[in-house]
Amino acid sequence: MKSLSDMPLENVTRVKALLFDLDGTFVSSGFIGSKAYKGLENLHKSGIKTIAVTGRPAGWCDLMARWWPINAVVGENGAFVYSKIGSEVLRQTFHDMDLLSDYQKKLNILFGKLLKKHPYLKLASDQSFRHWDLAVDIAEEATVSREVAIDIVKFCEAEGAKAAISNIHVNIWFGDYNKENMALNVLDNYGLTKEDCMYIGDSPNDSPMFGCFPLSVGVSSVLNYRDIMENLPTYITDSDGANGFIELVDLIFSTK
Numbered sequence: 671m672k673s674l675s676d677m678p679l680e681n682v683t684r685v686k687a688l689l690f691d692l693d694g695t696f697v698s699s700g701f702i703g704s705k706a707y708k709g710l711e712n713l714h715k716s717g718i719k720t721i722a723v724t725g726r727p728a729g730w731c732d733l734m735a736r737w738w739p740i741n742a743v744v745g746e747n748g749a750f751v752y753s754k755i756g757s758e759v760l761r762q763t764f765h766d767m768d769l770l771s772d773y774q775k776k777l778n779i780l781f782g783k784l785l786k787k788h789p790y791l792k793l794a795s796d797q798s799f800r801h802w803d804l805a806v807d808i809a810e811e812a813t814v815s816r817e818v819a820i821d822i823v824k825f826c827e828a829e830g831a832k833a834a835i836s837n838i839h840v841n842i843w844f845g846d847y848n849k850e851n852m853a854l855n856v857l858d859n860y861g862l863t864k865e866d867c868m869y870i871g872d873s874p875n876d877s878p879m880f881g882c883f884p885l886s887v888g889v890s891s892v893l894n895y896r897d898i899m900e901n902l903p904t905y906i907t908d909s910d911g912a913n914g915f916i917e918l919v920d921l922i923f924s925t926k
Contacts, residue, residue, distance in 0.1 A: 671906045674887060674917060681885055683925045687719035687741075687862055689853055689879070690915065691871035692726060694837040695889055698911030700810075706912040709919035714739035716926070719860055719867075723849050725834070725841045725875055729799030735759050741860070747834055747841050747875060748852040749802035753859070762855075763802070764847045770801060776844060777804050780829055787825060788818060794839050803843040810838040820898065834875035835898070837891070841875065850878035870903075870918055872911070877901045889914030 690696055696706055714720045722734060722743040731745035735752035742753040750763040765773060781804055785791060792812050794805035806822060808814035822840045826833040833842045857867060868885040869876075874895050880886040881901030888903035890910045896902055907914035 671888065671902055672904065674905045674907045674921060677885070677905050677921070679925055682922055684866065685718065685868045685885065685922060687721060687857065687860070687867040688713055688918075688922070689721045689723050689867060689869045689883070691873075691876055691879075692722060692724040694872035694891060694911055695870055696722070696912060696915050698913070703912050706915050706919075709916055711739040713919060713922065714741070716923075718922070719862070721853065721856055723853055723869070723871075723879065725803075725805065725836050725839060727796050727799035727805075728801040730796065732759065742856050744849060744852045744856065746800060746803045747843065748847040748849045749843065749845070751852050751856050753856070764845055764852070765802060773802065773844065777842070780804070780826065780831055780842065781806075783829065784822065784825060788822070791822075802845070803841050805839040805841050808835075808838065808840055816898075835873065835895075836875045837873045848878045849875070850882045853879065854882070868918075868922075870907075870915060872914075874899050876903075880904075887914075887918055 710720055720740045722740050724745055725747045726745055728745055731743045731752050734743045735754050736759055742751055744751045753760045792807050794807045795811055797805055808819050819835050819840050823833040826842050831842050831844050833840055864883050867883060869879045869883040870887040871879055872889045872892050877899045880903045886903040887905045889907050892903060907917045909917050
């Protein structure tokens with residue numbers, strides 16, 4: 671990983687879209703700071719596409735798509751994308767919505783099996799707003815060791831599910847999708863390629879995005895996970911969390 675300051679300015683000037691993670695990247699300590707939000711708003715107004723890519727739930731993403739200064743939000747680790755066109759929110763899902771009830775039953779059965787192994791696990795407080803995944807709380811309102819988080823992933827994969835570790839949750843789902851695939855679909859809708867874009871994130875569930883985007887950036891806390899990540903970002907900020915996001919935004923505007 672190279673320092674963000676080492677990124678060639680010609681690479682920065684060609685960026686037409688910024689894709690960004692939320693928790694631990696845009697949001698720090700459970701709080702959206704005014705400077706980070708203003709930076710996002712300024713990017714959006716400048717004509718750069720702004721696309722949130724998160725593990726957060728459908729209910730939250732619906733609000734983001736409608737009210738935030740973003741063009742689209744990929745939620746639940748790639749289960750769907752919500753885009754705003756004029757006053758209308760367009761919703762594209764990987765799975766057919768008619769399958770939702772049976773799909774959720776399948777997830778609940780899997781969680782029941784997981785509880786037999788780790789009976790103290792709790793679902794995230796935002797679980798009731800989710801459609802397509804389970805979020806096991808490991809660091810938001812609960813404390814679960816990294817070793818157990820890794821074991822959760824292995825257990826779920828053995829059961830035919832997918833799982834990914836973020837800085838606060840282990841997200842679990844069924845289906846051959848991830849942040850990367852849905853994000854590329856969004857870019858294709860805008861006539862953009864991954865070479866036109868930049869991604870910034872912070873944790874293992876961002877690994878597919880780091881591997882996909884040549885201009886990938888990690889905030890400094892990504893170093894905490896480098897031993898369990900398949901793909902690391904190309905560049906790293908000096909600062910962590912929202913301050914790292916602001917660092918990147920300042921770099922982008924320094925070329926304008």
